[in-house]
Structure formats: C-alpha cells, structure tokens
Amino acid sequence: MRAEWVSETIPDGMIMKPGETFWKTWTIKNTGTCTWDETYKLVFASGDLMGGLTSYPFPELIRPGEAKQVS
Secondary structure: OOEEEEEEOOOOOOOOOOOOOOOOOEEEEEOOOOOEOOOOEEEOOOOOOOOOOOEEEOOOOEOOOOEEEEO
C-alpha cells in the first residue's frame, strides 16, 4: 500500500478572511499494487483540524496508478 500526494488547491499558508468558508481538495495517487476500496481511509495525523473530520473513506475504487481528488 503506497500513496503519493500530487497536488492541492488552496496552498498551505494562504491567508483567508476571518470566517471565510473554503473547500480544500487534494489529488492523491495510488502508487501501490492493491486497489483501494471503501474500507481504505485518509486519516488526519497532525496540524489544525479546522472543523474537518478525523478520517475520510474513499468514495470509489482507486486502482493502482490512478489519481483521485479528495476534498
């Protein structure tokens, strides 16, 4: 099981207006050899949670070599 960060919207350190709502999206690539299904999750490890969830299940299959956006 391996993953690679590809890109993100709203780069770290970007200054936002107080109270401004935003939606951040990461593009993650499956660089391993197994298909990720709904039992696989992205899990918050550190930093400021900013009202997000502590884990996000993948909403669809992500096959080896595929990249998907996660918001």
